[in-house]
Amino acid sequence: MNRNTENQMLVIFGASGDLTARKLVPALYSLYVEGQLPEHFVVLGTSRSDMTDTDFRNQVVLESNYLKGTLKNSDEAKIKRFAEMFFYHDLGASYDVDYEPLKKRVVALKDEKGTKGNIMYYLSTPPRLYETIAKNLASAGLSTQNNGWKRLIVEKPFGYSLETAKALNEGLQEHFKESQIYRIDHYLGKETVQNLLVTRFANSIFEPLWNRNYIKHVEITNAESVGVEKRGGYYDKSGALRDMFQNHLLQIVSLIVMEPPIGDKPEEIRDEKVKALKSLRTMRDEKTLHDNTIRAQYMASDIQGKMVKGYREEEDVDPDSTTETFAAIKFYVDNWRWKDVPFYVRTAKRMPTKVTEVVIHFKTPHHQIFKESGIHNKDNKLIIRIQPDEGILIKFGVKVPGQGFKVERANLDFYYSSLRETHVMEAYERLLLDAMQGDATLYARADEVEAAWEFVDPILDYWQNGKDVRMYGYPSGTWGPRNSDDLIEGNGYWRNPGAHLTDDENYCVLC
Numbered sequence: 157m158n159r160n161t162e163n164q165m166l167v168i169f170g171a172s173g174d175l176t177a178r179k180l181v182p183a184l185y186s187l188y189v190e191g192q193l194p195e196h197f198v199v200l201g202t203s204r205s206d207m208t209d210t211d212f213r214n215q216v217v218l219e220s221n222y223l224k225g226t227l228k229n230s231d232e233a234k235i236k237r238f239a240e241m242f243f244y245h246d247l248g249a250s251y252d253v254d255y256e257p258l259k260k261r262v263v264a265l266k267d268e269k270g271t272k273g274n275i276m277y278y279l280s281t282p283p284r285l286y287e288t289i290a291k292n293l294a295s296a297g298l299s300t301q302n303n304g305w306k307r308l309i310v311e312k313p314f315g316y317s318l319e320t321a322k323a324l325n326e327g328l329q330e331h332f333k334e335s336q337i338y339r340i341d342h343y344l345g346k347e348t349v350q351n352l353l354v355t356r357f358a359n360s361i362f363e364p365l366w367n368r369n370y371i372k373h374v375e376i377t378n379a380e381s382v383g384v385e386k387r388g389g390y391y392d393k394s395g396a397l398r399d400m401f402q403n404h405l406l407q408i409v410s411l412i413v414m415e416p417p418i419g420d421k422p423e424e425i426r427d428e429k430v431k432a433l434k435s436l437r438t439m440r441d442e443k444t445l446h447d448n449t450i451r452a453q454y455m456a457s458d459i460q461g462k463m464v465k466g467y468r469e470e471e472d473v474d475p476d477s478t479t480e481t482f483a484a485i486k487f488y489v490d491n492w493r494w495k496d497v498p499f500y501v502r503t504a505k506r507m508p509t510k511v512t513e514v515v516i517h518f519k520t521p522h523h524q525i526f527k528e529s530g531i532h533n534k535d536n537k538l539i540i541r542i543q544p545d546e547g548i549l550i551k552f553g554v555k556v557p558g559q560g561f562k563v564e565r566a567n568l569d570f571y572y573s574s575l576r577e578t579h580v581m582e583a584y585e586r587l588l589l590d591a592m593q594g595d596a597t598l599y600a601r602a603d604e605v606e607a608a609w610e611f612v613d614p615i616l617d618y619w620q621n622g623k624d625v626r627m628y629g630y631p632s633g634t635w636g637p638r639n640s641d642d643l644i645e646g647n648g649y650w651r652n653p654g655a656h657l658t659d660d661e662n663y664c665v666l667c
């Protein structure tokens with residue numbers, strides 16, 4: 157039991173959906189096993205499915221494929237106690253109904269289980285229902301905080317554009333205060349993403365170099381080897397820029413770009429992140445957008461003897477779709493620290509491997525003494541590996557033994573896995589626990605989301621309506637369209653990472 161976590165109830169809307177069983181319940185189970193749940197804790201699932209408490213417990217706990225492996229080694233009485241925390245309420249035909257019956261169930265459970273009127277609502281429904289649910293909760297008096305706090309967690313996407321994001325924020329804020337709203341971005345729950353803050357602000361060796369005087373450019377790669385899988389319908393209306401860049405990758409960018417916060421309080425950190433996002437130079441004219449953005453789609457290809465479909469052949473994808481599965485963007489940050497430092501960010505599906513990493517490329521020393529070695533060998537790089545093989549790698553020059561001064565690049569590496577004694581929480585586990593304790597540091601604030609859309613909107617608009625916009629193709633299992641290196645200044649090229657932190661560029665095992 158965790159005494160920092162007050163007794164509470166978690167009400168999940170859309171509880172019969174995949175996210176509940178796949179992410180939320182396994183995260184809750186880990187919290188339960190680690191003793192992080194409060195003494196009195198109840199999960200009330202609700203949706204339009206006709207289910208009993210027992211059906212719900214079976215679906216998300218006892219017979220769940222997502223928990224099977226974990227439960228195999230657990231004690232039966234312990235599993236039973238966990239399952240008994242789960243209850244279900246059938247909302248009926250629609251989410252837009254009178255929530256009085258739901259309220260009755262909530263009050264009865266609160267009294268019976270001693271959860272003290274503290275409620276966290278988790279909206280795991282399609283986003284078009286968010287406002288409806290918030291409104292109905294408020295109308296039933298379920299958002300007021302006079303008898304226990306009320307928090308509302310919403311899943312991405314937070315809007316589809318700047319305009320829709322603003323409308324959604326306003327819609328939610330009509331019924332819940334901003335301080336009650338927790339916008340989940342699971343990348344912020346990743347230890348390695350949070351470690352960006354620590355790397356920068358807890359080490360005097362990096363921060364003095366973290367600026368235009370020493371950094372040549374910043375590169376971020378987010379690659380996935382999978383295609384759109386069963387989510388073609390959703391993805392075709394979204395695309396790489398909306399699905400990954402606007403949220404997860406701009407969150408990473410904000411942590412790299414931000415100024416040091418005054419302290420580690422949620423608002424102190426979030427204020428700096430918003431400032432960082434607002435200082436991204438928005439690209440408005442067609443030429444800038446043309447020269448600094450590349451989009452592409454994966455095409456059918458044979459990967460290790462297995463033929464994989466092209467994007468346009470995927471289930472629920474329009475055969476003439478112009479939705480991008482690859483996006484690469486070059487941009488600048490208009491502030492003192494980052495003037496003239498290019499940022500390169502790319503994200504794609506069906507690349508050779510799954511990897512997310514940040515590469516800080518340092519400038520070469522101002523005066524070259526050891527002229528014999530190639531310039532790339534002398535470049536220092538700081539590689540922050542978000543996933544997998546999480547860790548940090550510094551590439552620096554060392555002397556090759558022998559006569560003269562030949563310089564070779566060597567690796568200095570740190571791996572999270574070397575911290576064996578520490579339990580690394582899964583993203584959802586960490587984020588749920590934070591919300592339960594009222595810590596919103598790792599949740600996106602309304603102005604943060606809007607600032608990100610402000611930057612992304614003109615790119616989307618250009619890709620949809622601009623003249624001479626190209627959609628490139630890339631064979632599945634490759635690093636994207638051939639011309640993507642053209643984006644990098646000075647004959648540069650993307651670092652194509654391997655599955656392991658120290659794999660050299662372009663090294664890749666495909667299976």
Ligand code: BG6
Nearest residue numbers: 312342343380399400404512543
């Ligand atoms: C989700 C996207 O937000 O993040 C998916 O909708 C993507 O398309 C996923 O696959 C990637 O998350 P992770 O944690 O596996 O990198």
